[in-house]
Amino acid sequence: MDWPFLARTAGELLTGVPLTLQLTGIALCAGFVLAASVAALAHNRLAPLRWLARLYVGLFQGTPLLVQIFIIYYGFGQIEYLRSSFLWPFLAQAYWCAIIALSLNTSAYGAEIIRGAIAAVPRNEIEAAQAMGMSGFLLRRRIIWPQALRYGLANYGNEAILLLKATSLASVITLMDVTGIAYRLVSKTYRSEEIFTISGMIYLSLTFVIVGCVHMLERWLLPRNRV
Amino acid sequence: METTQPHIIPASAATTAPVITTRQLTKRYGALEVLRGIDLDAHEGEVISILGASGSGKSTFLRCLNLLEIPTSGSLTVLDENIRFRQQGNELRIADQKQVNRLRSQVGMVFQNFCxxxxxxxxxxxxxxxxxxxxxxxxxxxxxxxxxxxxxxxxxxxxxxxxxxxxxxxxxxxxxxxxxxxxRVLLFDEPTSALDPQLVGEVLKVMQDLAAEGRTMLIVTHEMAFARDVSSRIVFLEQGTVRAQGTPQALFQGGMDERFDQFVSHFMRKT
Incomplete structure (x- = not known):
């Protein structure tokens, strides 16, 4: 075992952790907002809007994230209109392209989780609330959303874990996250086994952190589960 | 086969104001006619038990009273307010959700599954x-x-x-x-049907106390003894219409309506 090399490698790989966490965190938040909007569309009274939501989900679930990243990073630059638009300062940077791709991708899965969680709220508990005079936003805020959270939180935690690992694909468009740094070190040293093992361990520990956070959230938001 | 006429006798001296009034209330699901024109006046202080076989429409009727089901036609007055509907295609819709919410908050509902x-x-x-x-x-x-x-x-x-x-x-x-x-009114939709037999008593006891203090109650139930002993009026539904109604004494002594007698004896045999 070449301990000094392993320590040095670990040290270098750890400098990629902030970027990995940034990509995960921002995409998770932006993705959630998008996901909630898409889920709302999926429940809309107007059929065309429901189809639009389904198309959106199908499109992003049905194509590889890698392809989505390439299209946004390389493909959009080919479009003259986009290059002269206000979006270009973002689309010209790999960082923002990765965040956009990751957000869009996770929002499609998130929308399905939210839709399922809302659908799982017992119909008769909603009726009980209606029978007491609740409707509209009050009904959602007091009864439906808190219940949906119970059903959706664990699934959304899983999605966060998948997203964390999906950020490693951002390395293909030059981002120096944990995986990006790992590639660079491998091309310098050709010691891929050790380097990827360590990077894998880093992702593993970050996953444990996310799992821990979700558990904490569950205990805080869902006191019922404590009993 | 069925030549007997439904027997309707006036409810016990209805001197107080009606709290809930329905006129020709119907409810249809596609081709299925669940309620075929129900007229009912529920007066302040009355305890009305709504009886009937499954499928007679009694739960649907009760749920119409606080708009958990929207009637297909007819009129509904709750606490002196005429519920406003609007026609959409062949169906009615709630025209004024605020009105419905306001009335719902004054009409208590107890469900079969507690909810x-x-x-x-x-x-x-x-x-x-x-x-x-x-x-x-x-x-x-x-x-x-x-x-x-x-x-x-x-x-x-x-x-x-x-x-x-x-x-x-x-x-x-x-x-x-x-x-x-x-x-102002309490609606009970089969409040004891989902309970183990030994737990039924504790719920009926509470309801009996409520009746005794003069609350207006409409109760859909299969508890014959409770309906007989506690209610001031029995409404017997059959195939979406009021087949018979009257005081429990009048109905339960038998001979007033043949179908009601059959229903009761069938029920007693089952339980």
Whole structure:
């Protein structure tokens, strides 16, 4: 075992952790907002809007994230209109392209989780609330959303874990996250086994952190589960 | 085969104002006619048991009264307000959700499956609507909620979650939840049907007390003895129409309506 090399490698790989966490965190938040909007569309009274939501989900679930990243990073630059638009300062940077791709991708899965969680709220508990005079936003805020959270939180935690690992694909468009740094070190040293093992361990520990956070959230938001 | 006419006798001296009035209320699901024109006046202080075989439309009728089901046609007056509908295609829709919410908050409903909110404690369940629908003061509501829980014997479970309670206990909490809204009418939709036999008594006891203090109640039930002993009027539904109605004494002594007698004897045999 070449301990000094392993320590040095670990040290270098750890400098990629902030970027990995940034990509995960921002995409998770932006993705959630998008996901909630898409889920709302999926429940809309107007059929065309429901189809639009389904198309959106199908499109992003049905194509590889890698392809989505390439299209946004390389493909959009080919479009003259986009290059002269206000979006270009973002689309010209790999960082923002990765965040956009990751957000869009996770929002499609998130929308399905939210839709399922809302659908799982017992119909008769909603009726009980209606029978007491609740409707509209009050009904959602007091009864439906808190219940949906119970059903959706664990699934959304899983999605966060998948997203964390999906950020490693951002390395293909030059981002120096944990995986990006790992590639660079491998091309310098050709010691891929050790380097990827360590990077894998880093992702593993970050996953444990996310799992821990979700558990904490569950205990805080869902006191019922404590009993 | 069925040549007998339905027997309708006037309800017991209805001198008080009607709280709920329906005229020619119908409900149809596609080709299925569940209610075929029901006229009913429920007066202040009456305890009306709505009886009938399954499929007779009694639950649907009760659910129409607070608009959990929207009638297909007919008129409905609750607490002197005519419910406003608008026609959409072949169906009615609620025209004024605010009106419906306002009336619903004065009409208590107790369901077959209790329908407590599983993410809230017993006390939170009872306090929820008075605070957030009626906008009442939290401290005042807390006191009243505790009183309501006390009277149904559930104050010592105030911090439990519904899943930790027996069916009978959940139903008593549901009754407290309805009471704390200070409703003018209480609707009970088969409140004991989902309970183990040994838990039925505790719920009926609470309902009996409520009836005794003069509350206006409409009860869909299969508890024949309860209907006979506690209600002031029986309404017997068959195939979506009022087949017979009258005081329990008049109906249960038999001979008034052949179909009702069959229904009762069939029921007694089953249980």
């Amino acid at each position: 407590l909110w599983s993410h809230k404690t017993v006390l939170q369940n009872v306090m929820e609507a008075p605070i957030h629908v009626q906008g009442r003061n939290r401290q005042e509501v807390r006191d009243e909620a505790q009183k309501a829980l006390d009277r149904v014997g559930m104050l010592n479970r105030a911090d439990y979650y519904p899943s930790q309670l027996s069916g009978g206990q959940q139903q008593r909490v549901a009754i407290a939840r309805a009471l704390v809204m200070q409703p």
